[in-house]
Amino acid sequence: MVSEHHRSVWLFVRRLGVHSGDVDDVVQEVILVAARKLDRIEPGKEKSFMMGTAYRVASDTRRRRERRGEVSDEVLAETVDPQAGPEEIVAQRHTRAALDRVLDGLPPAMRGVFVLYELDGLTKAEIADTLSLPVGTVASRLRRARDLFLERAKRAEQRRAL
Amino acid sequence: MTEPRRLIEDAGFAGELLRSAAADEPHAQALGQALKVAASAGAAGAGVATGASIAPVAAKKSMTSWLLLKWLSIGALAGGATVATAEVWVAAFEPSVRHTASAAPAVSAASVGTTEVVAPAVSTTPRQTNARPTAVPVPAAPSKRRDAAAVEDVPDVVENPPSGSGVAAFDPLPASRPSLAEEQRVLERARRSLRQGQPDRALMNLRSYWRMFPKPRFAQEASLIRLESLVSVGRCGEAATEAKRFSGAHANSALRRRAESVLRSCGR
Numbered sequence: 001m002v003s004e005h006h007r008s009v010w011l012f013v014r015r016l017g018v019h020s021g022d023v024d025d026v027v028q029e030v031i032l033v034a035a036r037k038l039d040r041i042e043p044g045k046e047k048s049f050m051m052g053t054a055y056r057v058a059s060d061t062r063r064r065r066e067r068r069g070e071v072s073d074e075v076l077a078e079t080v081d082p083q084a085g086p087e088e089i090v091a092q093r094h095t096r097a098a099l100d101r102v103l104d105g106l107p108p109a110m111r112g113v114f115v116l117y118e119l120d121g122l123t124k125a126e127i128a129d130t131l132s133l134p135v136g137t138v139a140s141r142l143r144r145a146r147d148l149f150l151e152r153a154k155r156a157e158q159r160r161a162l
Numbered sequence: 163m164t165e166p167r168r169l170i171e172d173a174g175f176a177g178e179l180l181r182s183a184a185a186d187e188p189h190a191q192a193l194g195q196a197l198k199v200a201a202s203a204g205a206a207g208a209g210v211a212t213g214a215s216i217a218p219v220a221a222k223k224s225m226t227s228w229l230l231l232k233w234l235s236i237g238a239l240a241g242g243a244t245v246a247t248a249e250v251w252v253a254a255f256e257p258s259v260r261h262t263a264s265a266a267p268a269v270s271a272a273s274v275g276t277t278e279v280v281a282p283a284v285s286t287t288p289r290q291t292n293a294r295p296t297a298v299p300v301p302a303a304p305s306k307r308r309d310a311a312a313v314e315d316v317p318d319v320v321e322n323p324p325s326g327s328g329v330a331a332f333d334p335l336p337a338s339r340p341s342l343a344e345e346q347r348v349l350e351r352a353r354r355s356l357r358q359g360q361p362d363r364a365l366m367n368l369r370s371y372w373r374m375f376p377k378p379r380f381a382q383e384a385s386l387i388r389l390e391s392l393v394s395v396g397r398c399g400e401a402a403t404e405a406k407r408f409s410g411a412h413a414n415s416a417l418r419r420r421a422e423s424v425l426r427s428c429g430r
Contacts, residue, residue: 010188043420095182157175
């Protein structure tokens with residue numbers, strides 16, 4: 001279960017805006033929770049369990065940092081297309097950093113739904129199951145998140161053009 | 163409920179931003195660290211095991227933690243932790259293979275988070291736009307093939323557990339041990355073959371896996387992929403025998419219930 005879902009969980013935590021120094025800790029905490037509850041996880045629902053747990057642990061971790069007054073870090077992309085040339089790599093990294101900034105403008109509740117839908121490809125029903133939310137709530141948060149994302153992306157593009 | 167078109171498909175800047183996440187990857191050490199934590203979690207609850215018996219920690223939680231350790235098939239942990247030898251059964255689907263792994267019960271589980279997180283176990287079938295699929299599908303009705311009794315997919319390697327007491331010396335990983343990433347890649351090939359509807363190829367990939375990694379870290383996962391592949395090609399008799407062995411060895415494992423669910427596709 002760990003090896004199969006680790007990547008998805010790690011990326012989800014990262015994309016939820018958890019500080020780069022905390023991502024590994026959050027993922028490890030998710031694993032420990034899964035280990036404690038292993039016998040209660042239904043077969044075939046392991047990923048959903050881990051993603052749902054990741055969401056809650058990531059939210060707690062972000063809140064703790066915010067209470068300490070620590071701003072989120074801007075971490076450039078850890079990896080880029082290995083076949084890209086140097087200029088392309090720089091461009092990719094800047095675009096990836098811009099994505100983080102735009103996502104940082106989404107309230108956490110919306111960001112989770114948005115990331116799961118847009119980047120992980122889950123359906124609204126699947127997101128509702130994962131985050132223990134009514135489907136209507138997921139739909140509403142997704143709608144608002146998409147509007148806000150588009151608005152912020154437009155502003156980012158305008159800044160880039162300057 | 164209709165799903166709105168995903169913004170990642172947008173040709174404009176919004177889509178470009180989202181597509182930039184396609185290259186995201188965990189750093190190289192992330193998985194290894196995660197597996198160590200998981201092994202610690204298993205070892206911390208397992209106690210010391212000697213010989214063929216498990217230490218008398220009868221609590222279900224301990225058994226579950228122990229099963230987690232076995233499920234991960236982790237060898238000795240780095241860091242100089244004191245270890246006890248435990249006999250790890252991977253024989254569910256590798257009947258002729260028995261591995262001895264070192265557990266590290268002395269590793270502190272103090273890093274367990276204090277936040278009690280509860281996430282309901284719910285069913286999802288995620289579709290990922292930029293990630294490898296992770297679910298191994300339950301195979302469709304098996305083709306008509308004569309059940310084979312032979313376990314030719316499993317290497318005839320018998321590794322006897324060390325004699326003597328259950329407490330053994332620390333067994334550091336040899337310098338030539340294949341990397342975790344490499345092992346994962348090979349196993350992923352088998353998983354992918356199965357997902358693509360090529361169970362024969364998956365069985366071939368698994369033969370390579372066991373040949374390349376005689377002490378596999380992911381033995382139980384490999385075994386489960388093998389079970390699903392056997393069911394897919396109609397080798398239900400073989401699958402049933404091995405599923406029964408797996409169930410006996412891992413009565414409370416979440417993987418065991420999955421194994422049984424797979425076997426039902428054979429009508430057993």
